[in-house]
Amino acid sequence: MPMTQSTPVDDYRRQIERKLKLGNATEHTHRPALKSLIESLAPGVTAANEPKPVDCGAPDMVISRKAHHGPVTLGHIETRDVGVNLDGMERGKGANGEQFICYRDGLPNWVLTDYLDFHCFVTGEKRLTARIASPDGKGKLRAALRPRCARMPDS
Numbered sequence: 001m002p003m004t005q006s007t008p009v010d011d012y013r014r015q016i017e018r019k020l021k022l023g024n025a026t027e028h029t030h031r032p033a034l035k036s037l038i039e040s041l042a043p044g045v046t047a048a049n050e051p052k053p054v055d056c057g058a059p060d061m062v063i064s065r066k067a068h069h070g071p072v073t074l075g076h077i078e079t080r081d082v083g084v085n086l087d088g089m090e091r092g093k094g095a096n097g098e099q100f101i102c103y104r105d106g107l108p109n110w111v112l113t114d115y116l117d118f119h120c121f122v123t124g125e126k127r128l129t130a131r132i133a134s135p136d137g138k139g140k141l142r143a144a145l146r147p148r149c150a151r152m153p154d155s
Contacts, residue, residue: 008037008041009132010143012033012036012132013141013143015030015036016030016033016082016115016116016133019033020082021140025081027079027084030079030082030115031049031060031079032049033115034061034077034079034113034115035047035049035061038063044066045063045064045065045074046063046065046071047062047063047077048062049061054076054106054107056102056103056105056106056107057099057103059076059077059078059103059107060076060077060078060079061076062075062077063076063077075107075108075109075110075111076103076107076109076111077110077111077112078100078103078110078111078112078113079113079114079115080096080112080113080114081114082115082116083116083135084114086112086113086114086117086119090112090119090126100112103121104121104124105124107121108122109121109122109123116132116133116134117129117130117131118130118131118132
């Protein structure tokens with residue numbers, strides 16, 4: 001049987017699963033894996049954890065690319081722990097609803113993620129969602145057979 005080559009997304013999913021199995025993972029635990037994933041998918045791009053705050057708050061990561069005049073910010077990422085209901089946050093509900101509204105209105109290009117679901121926003125509108133796996137509640141991840149991506153309809 002031929003051996004299949006691992007993809008950066010497969011490696012990322014395995015890293016998340018290993019940390020979940022320890023039973024003490026938090027939102028911050030998975031950031032190194034996310035940084036590695038982003039940087040492996042886009043050569044020349046840097047993902048910085050806990051960057052300086054911006055006008056609308058302090059997103060967890062900034063994604064940038066080097067340019068001859070200095071780094072250019074491509075976007076930001078706000079992380080939540082695996083399994084957190086991102087849809088509730090997007091409705092402005094719960095402990096982080098107000099924070100979501102600030103980022104939605106203040107960041108031109110950003111991603112909200114629980115490390116498995118990715119919700120991409122451009123100029124305040126959700127443009128894309130993608131799910132790469134689902135937690136089974138026992139520290140295992142069920143890989144999406146085909147990572148689910150959905151483009152949001154144009155308004």
